[in-house]
Amino acid sequence: MPIGLYVHIPFCLHKCGYCDFNSHAGSDRAEQAHYVDALLREMELWATRPEVAGEQVSTVYVGGGTPTLLEGAELARVLRGVREHFRLAPDAEVTVEGNPGTVDVEGEKLHLAVQAGATRLSLGVQARQRHLLERLGRIHDALQVEAAVKAARRAGFANLNLDLMYGLPGQTPADFRETVSWALGLGPTHISAYSLIIEEGTPFYHAYLAGRLHLPPEEAEEQMFLEGKALLEAAGFEHYEVSNWARPGFRCRHNLIYWRNEHYLGLGCGAHSFLRLAAPLSNLGPPRPGLTASRVQGGSPVETAPGLPGQQYRFWNLKHPGAYRAALERGVLPVEAGEVVDRRAEMAETMFMGLRLLEGVSGERFEARFGVSIADVYGPDVDRLRREGLLEWAEGALRLTPRGLRLGNRVWEAFV
Numbered sequence: 381m382p383i384g385l386y387v388h389i390p391f392c393l394h395k396c397g398y399c400d401f402n403s404h405a406g407s408d409r410a411e412q413a414h415y416v417d418a419l420l421r422e423m424e425l426w427a428t429r430p431e432v433a434g435e436q437v438s439t440v441y442v443g444g445g446t447p448t449l450l451e452g453a454e455l456a457r458v459l460r461g462v463r464e465h466f467r468l469a470p471d472a473e474v475t476v477e478g479n480p481g482t483v484d485v486e487g488e489k490l491h492l493a494v495q496a497g498a499t500r501l502s503l504g505v506q507a508r509q510r511h512l513l514e515r516l517g518r519i520h521d522a523l524q525v526e527a528a529v530k531a532a533r534r535a536g537f538a539n540l541n542l543d544l545m546y547g548l549p550g551q552t553p554a555d556f557r558e559t560v561s562w563a564l565g566l567g568p569t570h571i572s573a574y575s576l577i578i579e580e581g582t583p584f585y586h587a588y589l590a591g592r593l594h595l596p597p598e599e600a601e602e603q604m605f606l607e608g609k610a611l612l613e614a615a616g617f618e619h620y621e622v623s624n625w626a627r628p629g630f631r632c633r634h635n636l637i638y639w640r641n642e643h644y645l646g647l648g649c650g651a652h653s654f655l656r657l658a659a660p661l662s663n664l665g666p667p668r669p670g671l672t673a674s675r676v677q678g679g680s681p682v683e684t685a686p687g688l689p690g691q692q693y694r695f696w697n698l699k700h701p702g703a704y705r706a707a708l709e710r711g712v713l714p715v716e717a718g719e720v721v722d723r724r725a726e727m728a729e730t731m732f733m734g735l736r737l738l739e740g741v742s743g744e745r746f747e748a749r750f751g752v753s754i755a756d757v758y759g760p761d762v763d764r765l766r767r768e769g770l771l772e773w774a775e776g777a778l779r780l781t782p783r784g785l786r787l788g789n790r791v792w793e794a795f796v
Contacts, residue, residue: 382438383655384637385466387419387458388648389447390701393482396517397587400579402650402699403445411701416454418705418714420461422647425713427465430658432645437466439634440474442498448478452489459496468497473539473633475500480528481520490535500539500632501532502572508559512548522562529566539630541570546604548576549593556604560611569630573608574623575601602786622736622780622788639737641730649704649714652696654721657689661715692721723750727757731795735771736788740779754778761794 391407407415426432440462447455459474468474476498483490483503490501507513508522520528525542532540542563546556563571576595578588587593596604609619617625621639624632637644646653695718698704707714721729727750734741747753754762762778765771770784770791784791 381643382436382469383432384439384441384634384642384644385437385462386634386644386646386648386651387440387442387462388646388651389442389444389450389458390415390649391444391449392446393449393479394517394519397583398516398576398579400582401445404701407449409451412450412454414705415701416450416457418708419458419648420465421708422714423461423465425708425711426645426647431655432466435467436469437462438469438472439637440468440472441634442474442476444477446479446482447476448482448484448489452484452487452492455489456492456496459493459498463497472497473500474498475502475541475632475634477502477504478528479504479518479520480525481518483528483531485524485527485531490531490537494536498537500541501537502541502543502570503528503532505542505563506545507548507551507555508562509551509555512551512555515549516545526566529568539570540568541572541632542566542568544571544573544608546573546575546608547596547601549595551596551604553600553603553607557607557611560608564611564615570624570626570632571612571617572624573605573612575605605786620738622738622785636737639733641726641733646697648697649701650697650699652694654692654694656692659689661693661695661713661718692726693718694721695719726750728795731758732792735778735780735791735795738779738785740774740777742777743773744776758795765791765794 388402390402390404391412392403392405395403395405440459442455442458447458450458455476459476462468462474474497476493478501480503493501503525504518505525506516506518508525510521513521529540544556544559544563560571560573578585578593578595584593588595595601609625612625613619617627618631619625620631621635624635626632641654643655644653645655695715697714698707698716704714727746730746730749731741731754741754743754750757762771765784766773768790769781770787771778772781773779780788780791
């Protein structure tokens with residue numbers, strides 16, 4: 381089965397107050413070049429392992445941080461390294477994340493990325509209104525977004541995503557309607573619209589606890605979601621995942637790997653992977669209880685386990701760029717820890733991730749994958765959620781109802 385490849389670039393000009401991603405502000409060109417050197421060494425090590433040596437890579441996602449903060453030549457070096465070390469599908473989707481304030485609209489950065497194989501650009505736009513962008517700590521404004529989109533088109537990006545946010549401090553439904561309408565006018569092929577989540581440990585979290593962060597009421601946030609959804613669908617966008625809309629043929633194939641709980645390899649500091657190991661991953665070491673996985677795992681305590689062949693593992697790299705580089709300079713994979721994903725956990729993750737998709741979880745595919753039906757494993761929970769009007773069976777799949785779409789957390793909790 382093809383796998384996805386995630387490549388993490390941790391550098392940012394400025395860390396936003398709501399962000400809990402593994403990102404670091406204040407790097408210089410030399411540090412970035414050394415980090416790219418380390419990434420290429422990690423690619424070399426993984427390219428010789430049986431888990432990926434014979435596998436086709438169907439999607440690549442270069443995320444961050446801010447990948448477009450790299451010099452154009454360094455970003456191109458990352459993309460060329462991927463093609464040199466992995467067997468990419470001829471039609472591979474290769475996404476680069478960018479900040480509108482760092483795409484070098486007058487220069488060659490985006491052109492170099494396209495020449496090195498990038499096919500999709502994802503810009504973190506968030507909002508149109510200057511006061512909201514300033515409240516978030518973003519470094520761009522609406523004019524820079526418009527310039528970045530034009531530069532992306534000139535460089536040859538035919539596939540363009542814009543990330544938007546709603547439920548922001550001080551944001552009104554009228555603000556979000558204006559943002560969505562403006563974003564549609566820029567001609568993207570894909571739009572993501574996420575509600576603001578107050579993540580523990582961030583400046584926003586501390587401000588919220590102190591009563592200094594005033595969020596829109598729940599009713600206003602729901603109005604933003606429903607009005608945004610209506611505008612996007614009226615413009616011909618398919619609502620295919622809770623927070624994602626695409627023009628026909630432009631769904632994010634890389635993120636579909638996550639939502640369908642398929643295998644992927646993560647490269648870079650703090651990156652996560654989900655693979656069935658074909659050879660021991662010895663640097664996971666003996667079990668170590670009490671570690672805390674990063675944001676991808678919800679920050680939950682995990683009991684780590686040694687990497688044994690034949691078992692499925694979720695594992696993650698050392699988080700700090702310096703520790704990550706030091707491991708690779710010693711010639712070892714920079715894996716910090718991992719956990720076994722047994723059959724029961726795999727089924728649960730397949731359900732709660734798959735139910736984010738509006739198509740739902742196919743009963744036939746679930747049974748082919750696990751040898752049992754959804755009803756065999758989750759019958760009582762499914763029946764209860766159907767009675768509550770949150771789930772329905774349609775076209776052979778279990779999926780969210782319109783009500784379930786608004787109350788997704790109540791559904792997903794049943795399968796965690």
